[in-house]
Amino acid sequence: MxxxxxxxxxxxxxxxxxxxxxxxxxxxxxxxxxxxxxxxxxxxxxxxxxxxxxxxxxxxxxxxxxxxxxxxxxxxxxxxxxxxxxxxxxxxxxxxxxxxxxxxxxxxxxxxxxxxxxxxxxxxxxxxxxxxxxxxxxxxxxxxxxxxxxxxxxxxxxxxxAAEGTAFVVVAAPERDALREASYFVDRLAADQMPLAGLVVNRMQNANADGLSADQARAAAERIEDEDAMVASLLTMHAMRLDEAARQRRLVARFSGAHPNVLLRGVPALAQDVHDLDGLREIGDLLGQPT
Structure with a gap:
């Protein structure tokens, strides 16, 4: 409500x-x-x-x-x-x-x-x-x-x-400012002795290299740009996704280093907007997966 x-x-x-x-x-x-x-x-x-x-x-x-x-x-x-x-x-x-x-x-x-x-x-x-x-x-x-x-x-x-049976879950995007806010809130909860269940990092870039690194993809895109512009664009996009995923992982690792006792779960960015129960169930399944 x-x-x-x-x-x-x-x-x-x-x-x-x-x-x-x-x-x-x-x-x-x-x-x-x-x-x-x-x-x-x-x-x-x-x-x-x-x-x-x-x-x-x-x-x-x-x-x-x-x-x-x-x-x-x-x-x-x-x-x-x-x-x-x-x-x-x-x-x-x-x-x-x-x-x-x-x-x-x-x-x-x-x-x-x-x-x-x-x-x-x-x-x-x-x-x-x-x-x-x-x-x-x-x-x-x-x-x-x-x-x-x-x-x-x-x-x-x-x-x-603050009682047993209550738990706080902090949700943040994998961005510098958002994780800084999350860190501030986690510290405040600890100071007030509030029960923190963990941090959920939402919309993580889940790029799989599949044997092709970002540098390799960029190099290949440059070689074939004149011959096949579409494939070159796909390779460039692949490299950008890998770079973004690596950047997000570094930010999350920095948060974990500052708060080693905080349980963390990442939720990958989905192709569609979450607006119904099926979408929420999918998020729930992703949260339940081991990290």
Whole structure:
């Protein structure tokens, strides 16, 4: 399934609030912006959706395996960092100030907060505008009781990522930049003590020399270029494929040298695009072959 960020956020609100409070939150302009476009919301909602799917699998036996497909590795780190960023946001001074009146309602602290935050609120009014600040304050007050649940589920899901039965598979093309990104992500997983299953190098050039090396093919192409241009072109193409395959093998060997304990599997470039179950089965068969 494709992650629907806003729908997932709405589901969280509806499942952890009574009907009146949920309607108040869903109608709030700040919530509508937060749930659809704020930086970091997508990564946290991915955590929430993973938590929902895991709970459903445990309850109903719906799935044997849940696969989370993330963007390239630097963006995948945003997914790993989402719980910590959420906790920092919820514990931040700005949120505490906005939620303090709700938390202190009916208590002596309400007057203290009102007196102490007056100047700060005036500055925010000028910077954000009175209406935006009002929407933000209303939103924070409405979801104040949900903050603990947000944090708890994020922490629990993060712990699930490091638990037995979870495994990370890093996928990279056999290119310098892609393998550098893969190396960065592998190091980060090791630092966070996350379980790494291995690296899949996708679309490897699988050129077989068949007794004709790249140098021999180029030399033959030069000799017959004037006599048979088509055969000469095929020989040149053969040489180029062999050169590319050798270049890719060197890059992969460099990665393996830096990460000798990382299991590695290569998948050759296929003649056709992979867009159906038959293509996925072919990829699966290739992954299962011994290296």
């Amino acid at each position: 494709m992650l629907d960020m806003k729908r997932t956020f709405d589901e969280v609100v509806e499942s952890h609030s009574d009907t009146a409070r949920a309607q108040q939150i869903l109608a709030n302009p700040f919530y509508q912006a937060l749930s659809s476009s704020f930086a970091g919301t997508q990564e946290y909602m991915a955590m929430e959706k993973l938590s929902q799917l895991r709970a459903q699998a445990d309850r109903d036996g719906t799935w044997d395996l849940i696969i989370v497909d993330t963007p390239p590795s630097r963006s995948a780190l945003d997914f790993l960092d989402a719980p910590e960023r959420l906790s920092s946001f919820l514990d931040g001074k700005f949120i505490r100030i906005l939620s303090a009146p709700a938390r202190g309602a009916g208590k002596g602290i309400g007057r203290l907060v009102g007196a102490g935050v007056g100047l700060f609120a005036g500055v925010l009014n000028k910077v954000l505008g009175a209406q935006l600040l009002s929407d933000l304050g209303t939103f924070v007050a409405a979801v104040d009781t949900m903050f603990g649940g947000f944090r708890q589920r994020a922490v629990e899901t993060y712990a699930l990522l």
